[in-house]
Amino acid sequence: xxDGVRRETGGYIGQSVPRREDKNLLLGQANFVADMQxxxxxxxxxxRSPLPHAKILSVDVTAARAMEGVVFAASGDDVMVALPxxxxxxxxxxxxxxxxxxxxxxxxxxxxxxxxxLRYVGEAYALVVxxxxxxxxxxxELIEPDLEPLQPLADAESALADDAPLLHEHLGRNVAxxxxxxxxxxxxAMENVPHRISRRFVHHRYAAMPMECRGVVADYDTRTxxxxxxxxxQVVHWVRREVATALGMPEERVRCIAxxxxxxxxxxxxxxxEDILVAWLAREIGRPVxxxxxxxxHILNAAHSRDNIYDVEIGFDDEGKILALTSSFLVDxxxxxxxGAGIAGNSIAxxxxxxxxxxxETDCRVVLTNRTPNAPYRGAGRPEVGFxxxxxxxxxxxxxxxxxxxxxxxxxxPPEDMPYEVGLxxxxxxxxxxxxxxYPKALRRALEELGGLEAIRKRQKEALAEGRYIGLGLGxxxxxxxxxxxxxxxxxxxxxxxxxxxxGACPQGQGHETIFAQFAADMWQVPIEDVYVTVADTGHxxxxxxxxxxxxxVTASGAIKLATDEVHQKVFAIAANMLETAEADxxxxxxxxxxxxxxxxxxxxxxxxxxxxxxxxHQRPEGVVAGLESTSYYEPPxxxxxxxxxxxxxxxxxxxGQIRIEKYVEVHDAGVLVNPKLADxxxxxxxxxxxxxxxxxxxxxxxxxxxxxxxxxxYLMPTASDVPPLSVVHQETPSPLNAxxxxxxxxxxxxxxxxxxxxxxxDALRPFRAELNSTPVRWSQVAAFFxxx
Amino acid sequence: xxxxxxxxxxxxxxxxxxxxxxxxxxxxxxxDELRRTGTHVGCEHGVCGACTVIIDGDAARSCLMFAVQxxxxxISTIExxxxxxxxxxxxxxxSEHHALQCGFCTPGMLMTAMDLVHNSKDHSPEAIRTGxxxxxxxxxxxxxxxxxxxxxxxxxxxxxxxxxxDSGENSHG
Numbered sequence: 001x002x003d004g005v006r007r008e009t010g011g012y013i014g015q016s017v018p019r020r021e022d023k024n025l026l027l028g029q030a031n032f033v034a035d036m037q038x039x040x041x042x043x044x045x046x047x048r049s050p051l052p053h054a055k056i057l058s059v060d061v062t063a064a065r066a067m068e069g070v071v072f073a074a075s076g077d078d079v080m081v082a083l084p085x086x087x088x089x090x091x092x093x094x095x096x097x098x099x100x101x102x103x104x105x106x107x108x109x110x111x112x113x114x115x116x117x118l119r120y121v122g123e124a125y126a127l128v129v130x131x132x133x134x135x136x137x138x139x140x141e142l143i144e145p146d147l148e149p150l151q152p153l154a155d156a157e158s159a160l161a162d163d164a165p166l167l168h169e170h171l172g173r174n175v176a177x178x179x180x181x182x183x184x185x186x187x188x189a190m191e192n193v194p195h196r197i198s199r200r201f202v203h204h205r206y207a208a209m210p211m212e213c214r215g216v217v218a219d220y221d222t223r224t225x226x227x228x229x230x231x232x233x234q235v236v237h238w239v240r241r242e243v244a245t246a247l248g249m250p251e252e253r254v255r256c257i258a259x260x261x262x263x264x265x266x267x268x269x270x271x272x273x274e275d276i277l278v279a280w281l282a283r284e285i286g287r288p289v290x291x292x293x294x295x296x297x298h299i300l301n302a303a304h305s306r307d308n309i310y311d312v313e314i315g316f317d318d319e320g321k322i323l324a325l326t327s328s329f330l331v332d333x334x335x336x337x338x339x340g341a342g343i344a345g346n347s348i349a350x351x352x353x354x355x356x357x358x359x360x361e362t363d364c365r366v367v368l369t370n371r372t373p374n375a376p377y378r379g380a381g382r383p384e385v386g387f388x389x390x391x392x393x394x395x396x397x398x399x400x401x402x403x404x405x406x407x408x409x410x411x412x413x414p415p416e417d418m419p420y421e422v423g424l425x426x427x428x429x430x431x432x433x434x435x436x437x438x439y440p441k442a443l444r445r446a447l448e449e450l451g452g453l454e455a456i457r458k459r460q461k462e463a464l465a466e467g468r469y470i471g472l473g474l475g476x477x478x479x480x481x482x483x484x485x486x487x488x489x490x491x492x493x494x495x496x497x498x499x500x501x502x503x504g505a506c507p508q509g510q511g512h513e514t515i516f517a518q519f520a521a522d523m524w525q526v527p528i529e530d531v532y533v534t535v536a537d538t539g540h541x542x543x544x545x546x547x548x549x550x551x552x553x554v555t556a557s558g559a560i561k562l563a564t565d566e567v568h569q570k571v572f573a574i575a576a577n578m579l580e581t582a583e584a585d586x587x588x589x590x591x592x593x594x595x596x597x598x599x600x601x602x603x604x605x606x607x608x609x610x611x612x613x614x615x616x617x618h619q620r621p622e623g624v625v626a627g628l629e630s631t632s633y634y635e636p637p638x639x640x641x642x643x644x645x646x647x648x649x650x651x652x653x654x655x656x657g658q659i660r661i662e663k664y665v666e667v668h669d670a671g672v673l674v675n676p677k678l679a680d681x682x683x684x685x686x687x688x689x690x691x692x693x694x695x696x697x698x699x700x701x702x703x704x705x706x707x708x709x710x711x712x713x714x715y716l717m718p719t720a721s722d723v724p725p726l727s728v729v730h731q732e733t734p735s736p737l738n739a740x741x742x743x744x745x746x747x748x749x750x751x752x753x754x755x756x757x758x759x760x761x762x763d764a765l766r767p768f769r770a771e772l773n774s775t776p777v778r779w780s781q782v783a784a785f786f787x788x789x
Numbered sequence: 790x791x792x793x794x795x796x797x798x799x800x801x802x803x804x805x806x807x808x809x810x811x812x813x814x815x816x817x818x819x820x821d822e823l824r825r826t827g828t829h830v831g832c833e834h835g836v837c838g839a840c841t842v843i844i845d846g847d848a849a850r851s852c853l854m855f856a857v858q859x860x861x862x863x864i865s866t867i868e869x870x871x872x873x874x875x876x877x878x879x880x881x882x883x884s885e886h887h888a889l890q891c892g893f894c895t896p897g898m899l900m901t902a903m904d905l906v907h908n909s910k911d912h913s914p915e916a917i918r919t920g921x922x923x924x925x926x927x928x929x930x931x932x933x934x935x936x937x938x939x940x941x942x943x944x945x946x947x948x949x950x951x952x953x954x955d956s957g958e959n960s961h962g
Contacts, residue, residue, distance in 0.1 A: 018884060018885075019884065019887070021892070022883070022884040022889060022892075023876075023884075024892075025889055025891075025892030025895050026867075026876060026880040026883055026884060026889070026892070026895060026899075027827075027867070027868070027870075027871055027876070027880070028825075028826075028827020028828070028866065028867035028868040028870075028896055029827070029868075030827075030892055032826075032829070032893065034820075034826075034829075034830065035820075035826035037821070037824070134810070134812070134813070209927060210891070210893070210927055211829075211831050211837060211839060211891065211893040211894045211925060211926065211927045211928075212829070212831070212891065212893040213831075260891075260892065260893075261891065262829075262891045262892070262893025262894075263890075263891040263893060263927050263928055265927070292830075294833055295831065295832040295833060295834065295837075508891050509889075509890030509891030509892065509928050510890065511890070677887050678887065680887075681887045681890060681928075681929060681932075681933065682890075684929070684930040684932050685890065685927075685928045685929050685930045686930075687930060688929075688930030688931065689927070689930075711832070711834055711836070712832050712834060712836035712837060712925075713834065713836060717836075717837075717925050717927070718930075719921075719922035719925065719931075720918050720919075720921040720922045720926075720931040720934065720935060721918050721919055721922040722922075723930055723931050723932070726930065726932060
């Protein structure tokens with residue numbers, strides 16, 4: 001690309017710069033973990049539990065170990081003596097949050113391979129390493145586990161029963177976390193409200209389901225006592241930390257790289273046992289080890305998500321003004337809870353959404369069951385609570401005979417109240433303040449995209465007269481994005497004068513290499529080709545956090561800016577020395593520094609980098625240390641608040657229950673868009689995942705804790721034919737919290753579709769008084785409303 | 790286990806020979822034996838389409854076929870699309886329309902689209918959407934993919950071929 005792409009006013013930020021990531025991916029030259037082949041590499045495979053809850057009596061790996069082509073085999077006994085479990089608290093919650101939200105948290109550690117009992121279908125009980133994956137899987141067949149079935153805790157409610165067995169005996173309970181918080185008078189306010197509605201809402205279990213399953217390759221170098229780990233992960237620095245901890249190595253001697261990663265969406269957002277085990281195996285065996293998760297393993301074993309039950313009461317007046325809101329909810333966390341109470345923490349912080357509500361009280365139990373561990377997936381607690389809240393708002397409208405849009409407008413925080421103090425504490429420990437935005441405008445625009453409210457209602461009425469059922473569904477949300485604690489970046493000027501940027505972010509398709517280059521090119525006033533970006537490599541940034549929670553654009557840009565500011569200072573000091581002028585007379589221009597108003601007085605970054613070198617002949621002024629390089633950490637003051645209004649028109653076929661989505665609209669505000677095309681792609685991709693969750697995808701368990709949907713034949717992913725016409729409108733309200741006015745947008749799209757579709761179907765089936773208070777929305781469920789009347 | 794056969798295939802015009810057990814999947818043979826890793830494995834049960842390649846002229850799942858079944862076959866993969874250092878028009882369109890994010894499904898998408906555009910007679914919006922449903926993408930919501938494939942069909946077959954026959958339908962996007 002050339003300078004023509006630069007915006008006259010500002011540069012690259014705000015331009016749909018083509019992705020630098022595309023070329024290798026399109027030519028088939030990408031490097032995913034599965035593509036790696038190292039000399040002498042051997043292949044790991046895991047034996048996984050067929051039972052949800054079982055006591056391990058014995059696991060005999062002798063025959064497997066003796067098989068030709070097998071180089072290593074281990075049971076839980078072998079692993080447990082060698083390696084500690086993964087600390088249950090991979091994410092540390094800040095004291096400020098624990099002080100302001102009532103918490104009682106007991107997170108179990110996760111054994112890498114247990115030797116006492118198995119707690120979900122898919123949990124590993126043994127592993128084999130062999131010359132090929134084919135042989136390794138043959139050898140798994142020779143492992144004889146002696147398992148004694150235990151009573152399964154098939155779901156959250158049964159795990160809470162008085163006589164339920166304990167999943168983790170040492171905890172003394174099946175609840176990993178109790179959370180409680182309150183605003184205003186809380187539930188007590190319910191006594192004085194004119195109208196109250198109570199309902200139960202169930203948000204089912206589905207998952208990130210990236211097209212690339214997980215995978216790990218590790219290689220240990222004896223001479224330097226160094227481990228290289230390549231993992232398909234969103235958090236290379238967490239993997240480095242956990243591998244180093246488990247193996248008793250300094251973090252510096254473990255390098256973790258996430259090469260091309262084929263989607264993550266949260267499912268690769270924490271450390272898994274295999275990350276550590278494969279690293280350990282490489283050191284034990286002294287050969288590179290590769291493990292590639294297959295799809296069946298992924299569905300059984302990679303984190304699931306959602307799976308919440310909400311009991312909500314909403315109190316309101318005759319005008320539809322919401323006066324009080326309470327909820328009590330359960331999160332089915334599965335057997336372990338690798339990101340702690342993070343999902344539930346998000347839910348309690350996001351329930352009030354874009355509305356001004358004086359009184360709110362919520363409590364939550366994160367329940368341990370014999371299901372696959374539950375971890376954040378795109379939205380992470382917001383789709384679940386949004387479903388409960390936005391269904392409730394529609395119920396208020398129905399009760400009062402008001403339009404659901406009208407009830408929303410009456411309760412929304414007006415733009416003149418920004419910034420708005422919510423009266424709750426965010427997960428980062430900071431009191432919540434919505435920083436900017438215009439919520440009613442977003443909803444108005446969403447309705448306009450569908451022709452306007454009046455026209456929609458008119459059409460609906462006319463259709464009904466013809467026996468056709470058309471419905472409007474709405475869903476609004478706010479989303480805290482760009483959460484801390486920090487992100488790291490290193491910025492250098494290379495001796496060649498090129499700008500080198502490394503950030504702790506770990507993209508999985510978002511286009512970070514492109515957008516970080518956009519930031520840096522503008523900060524340095526260089527053509528974007530002069531910026532080289534490295535991500536997802538602990539060897540390039542000392543401390544990093546990773547790409548989860550819609551955070552990288554906000555936090556990495558902050559870190560790149562801090563590091564750049566420091567290098568700028570040195571560049572100016574050295575240039576002033578060389579040009580014998582005052583720093584105040586200098587400006588960045590034309591890939592270097594020049595004297596303002598004097599075109600000939602200019603030094604390139606290459607000149608300045610040469611002058612900055614240590615040694616003879618340097619041209620640094622006194623007190624300026626050698627080198628043009630800085631590593632900085634951005635610690636955001638708190639989150640930036642993205643938000644959206646969603647609206648959709650659906651038609652329900654009363655013969656079959658089929659739901660046809662005529663159009664789906666999201667008006668989304670993520671502040672300044674760095675690359676509008678990529679931003680648009682993020683939101684649309686998220687919407688389709690949300691629609692998959694609303695209508696197709698389900699990780700279904702039977703009442704014995706067996707997963708029933710273990711392949712893509714049963715777990716239905718949306719295809720191109722399932723996608724309705726999508727319209728995404730970007731409303732750009734700059735965030736006042738950071739230099740670029742940016743907010744996060746990775747997750748937003750996936751938040752609203754489940755409730756929007758449920759609301760739309762209920763609206764279409766108003767004549768049948770339909771209420772859909774659970775997901776997924778099923779044709780059979782819909783058809784049942786017609787049979788009822 | 791050591792019962793391997795010598796398999797010869799022509800991959801993107803290049804004649805290649807390798808050893809495969811009778812049970813070895815074609816996709817594993819391509820990736821691990823011939824080191825052509827552009828073709829991906831997403832599910833190993835024929836649903837996701839990431840492993841789609843063109844075998845003797847037709848798109849096929851290389852995870853549902855044994856390498857021994859492909860002995861002597863002509864196979865086209867993602868690595869063969871670009872020529873003389875120039876991206877294939879379809880590859881360029883994928884980039885222009887932001888039809889890829891993580892890029893993991895892209896090999897299967899490109900080969901599915903090549904088959905659809907060159908082997909199928911119907912290139913209406915509905916046919917393209919149905920045809921591209923043979924492969925799963927988790928990132929893009931298919932928006933850019935459908936745009937790119939439609940544009941490619943237009944380039945190959947002309948405007949009329951991709952016209953919406955049911956004018957009442959909204960264009961997707």
